[in-house]
Amino acid sequence: MDRTRWLSEREQEIWRAFITAVEGLIDHFDRQLQHDSSMPYTYYEILVALSEAPDRTLRMSDLAGVRGFSRSRLSHAVARLEQVGWVERRTCPTDRRGSYAVLTDAGFAALEAAAPGHVTAVREQLFDVLTPEQLAELGEISKAILKGLGCPDSPPRH
Amino acid sequence: MDRTRWLSEREQEIWRAFITAVEGLIDHFDRQLQHDSSMPYTYYEILVALSEAPDRTLRMSDLAGVRGFSRSRLSHAVARLEQVGWVERRTCPTDRRGSYAVLTDAGFAALEAAAPGHVTAVREQLFDVLTPEQLAELGEISKAILKGLGCPDSPPRH
DNA sequence: CTAGGTTGGTTGAACGCTCAATCAGAGCCT
DNA sequence: AGGCTCTGATTGAGCGTTCAACCAACCTAG
Numbered sequence: 001m002d003r004t005r006w007l008s009e010r011e012q013e014i015w016r017a018f019i020t021a022v023e024g025l026i027d028h029f030d031r032q033l034q035h036d037s038s039m040p041y042t043y044y045e046i047l048v049a050l051s052e053a054p055d056r057t058l059r060m061s062d063l064a065g066v067r068g069f070s071r072s073r074l075s076h077a078v079a080r081l082e083q084v085g086w087v088e089r090r091t092c093p094t095d096r097r098g099s100y101a102v103l104t105d106a107g108f109a110a111l112e113a114a115a116p117g118h119v120t121a122v123r124e125q126l127f128d129v130l131t132p133e134q135l136a137e138l139g140e141i142s143k144a145i146l147k148g149l150g151c152p153d154s155p156p157r158h
Numbered sequence: 159m160d161r162t163r164w165l166s167e168r169e170q171e172i173w174r175a176f177i178t179a180v181e182g183l184i185d186h187f188d189r190q191l192q193h194d195s196s197m198p199y200t201y202y203e204i205l206v207a208l209s210e211a212p213d214r215t216l217r218m219s220d221l222a223g224v225r226g227f228s229r230s231r232l233s234h235a236v237a238r239l240e241q242v243g244w245v246e247r248r249t250c251p252t253d254r255r256g257s258y259a260v261l262t263d264a265g266f267a268a269l270e271a272a273a274p275g276h277v278t279a280v281r282e283q284l285f286d287v288l289t290p291e292q293l294a295e296l297g298e299i300s301k302a303i304l305k306g307l308g309c310p311d312s313p314p315r316h
Numbered sequence: 317c318t319a320g321g322t323t324g325g326t327t328g329a330a331c332g333c334t335c336a337a338t339c340a341g342a343g344c345c346t
Numbered sequence: 347a348g349g350c351t352c353t354g355a356t357t358g359a360g361c362g363t364t365c366a367a368c369c370a371a372c373c374t375a376g
Binding site: 192217218219232234237256 | 324326
């Protein structure tokens with residue numbers, strides 16, 4: 001017996017449009033950043049998170065938690081960012097297992113240089129092609145998906 | 159002068175919810191397939207495309223075009239799929255540069271084995287968490303994004 | 317027919333991510 | 347104090363993707 005609830009024609013159409021659009025979008029943003037600023041979108045996200053933190057500093061695990069990265073992924077990424085001089089590691093004095101990641105001035109400058117191009121891309125490919133109603137709906141849809149994934153609703157800015 | 163049209167608070171909220179949800183979703187589907195069927199989502203897509211083609215056969219470039227893969231990416235992927243015996247390459251008699259990718263019986267079986275889990279995941283994490291109105295809207299939104307990316311509207315099934 | 321460009325496809329190096337293994341420090345519990 | 351577990355983080359191997367370089371076969375203009 002086959003208990004699978006297969007997708008209807010209509011559902012397939014929605015699914016394919018969705019997944020294609022989303023992969024295309026991410027790909028577009030990733031390429032734009034890589035091409036214009038020599039960083040993948042992932043690293044941009046890390047720089048943003050650090051730039052918004054007090055003292056531009058975050059515990060590794062907090063930084064990982066903010067964007068749902070695995071410890072390993074973050075560790076590799078920060079190693080690379082350290083190598084290009086955008087981030088520094090500092091050991092945590094109160095818990096000697098812990099590490100801080102600190103955004104350097106060079107890192108902040110790189111972020112400032114990358115931001116306009118990235119934001120413009122996001123605006124052009126996402127916000128400009130949707131109506132205000134669609135955008136509002138997209139926000140609700142995203143929150144519903146996040147809830148379904150077990151992520152807590154994005155916390156209000158402290 | 160800074161001509162960048164930055165995102166408003168509200169827009170940032172939507173953007174972050176959207177990108178987090180979407181990355182979480184893709185990640186979820188990818189892990190599910192990798193874990194339960196030992197294939198990344200990309201390969202699943204390739205198998206699906208082949209399974210729907212006449213004679214389960216597609217020119218490499220057509221296969222790449224269908225899902226917007228680069229030639230290189232597809233070439234590497236098919237090499238891997240050939241290695242595990244799910245796809246075979248055949249040279250094209252009329253154009254000796256060309257290659258056909260053919261889904262093998264083993265490949266079809268692997269696809270059949272993987273499909274229920276994948277479809278179930280898609281239903282649970284996407285279709286089940288949205289209302290019918292949201293789904294309809296998501297379809298429209300996706301099409302608008304695709305158009306913005308310069309992709310032709312998904313063509314009606316042949 | 318042939319030279320130059322175009323097209324279909326492959327290759328290899330570099331890089332980012334995942335997974336599993338590892339390690340050291342911290343927090344118990346007795 | 348000693349042992350156990352848990353936690354924060356790193357490491358290395360393996361894999362998939364990208365980019366640029368490449369090779370052939372096709373095509374077309376002269």
